[in-house]
Amino acid sequence: MSERRALPRWTAETRLVVVLRGERADDYAPVIDTMVESGVRSFELTLTTPGTVAALPGLVERYGDTADIGVGTVTRPDEVDAAVGGGARYVVTPVSDIPVVDRALERDVPVVPGGLTPTELWSTWRRGVPAVKVFPAGRVGPGYLEDLRGPFPDLAVVPSGGVDLESAQAWLAAGAAAVSVGGPLLGDALGGGDLDALAARARKFVDVCAGRAGA
Numbered sequence: 405m406s407e408r409r410a411l412p413r414w415t416a417e418t419r420l421v422v423v424l425r426g427e428r429a430d431d432y433a434p435v436i437d438t439m440v441e442s443g444v445r446s447f448e449l450t451l452t453t454p455g456t457v458a459a460l461p462g463l464v465e466r467y468g469d470t471a472d473i474g475v476g477t478v479t480r481p482d483e484v485d486a487a488v489g490g491g492a493r494y495v496v497t498p499v500s501d502i503p504v505v506d507r508a509l510e511r512d513v514p515v516v517p518g519g520l521t522p523t524e525l526w527s528t529w530r531r532g533v534p535a536v537k538v539f540p541a542g543r544v545g546p547g548y549l550e551d552l553r554g555p556f557p558d559l560a561v562v563p564s565g566g567v568d569l570e571s572a573q574a575w576l577a578a579g580a581a582a583v584s585v586g587g588p589l590l591g592d593a594l595g596g597g598d599l600d601a602l603a604a605r606a607r608k609f610v611d612v613c614a615g616r617a618g619a
């Protein structure tokens with residue numbers, strides 16, 4: 405087993421990653437501004453959003469002192485290179501693709517690879533990644549992590565896909581390292597929706613992930 409990497413600072417401390425998947429990268433900034441003001445400190449910009457690679461350096465420069473900016477939906481080694489070249493603090497994959505994981509480790513960028521089965525999750529965890537992404541998490545639920553902890557007691561898991569406020573709390577209580585959240589927090593914000601409503605939702609997720617009473 406390779407030496408274990410660590411999650412970026414704010415991602416590890418806040419235990420919340422917000423996945424931004426929209427129609428264009430130009431919509432990122434006002435949404436990130438609102439969530440940073442509400443306490444969110446880790447953002448996964450998805451490569452399925454047109455313009456993400458081009459926008460990445462400017463977003464890293466803008467938010468690099470206050471948040472971890474990562475790149476998600478990475479499925480090829482050259483996409484790892486593009487993310488690293490743009491200054492990404494971490495990369496996330498939806499699949500257990502060993503060449504992608506190895507490229508990220510070679511480039512010394514934290515990578516959180518996706519998987520669902522024990523075989524998939526172990527295949528990347530054993531290479532020294534900081535955490536693995538259970539995806540789609542909504543299809544299995546927090547009890548799945550408790551089952552995984554039997555053979556893999558040290559496994560660091562970030563559930564993604566279908567994680568809402570209630571299940572985020574349950575996943576963290578089950579021992580998740582962090583939760584990855586998209587639609588249940590963002591709503592229609594990337595499509596011009598109410599940013600005040602986004603801020604209110606973001607504060608609730610931040611409180612839950614911080615373990616604050618009454619969240």
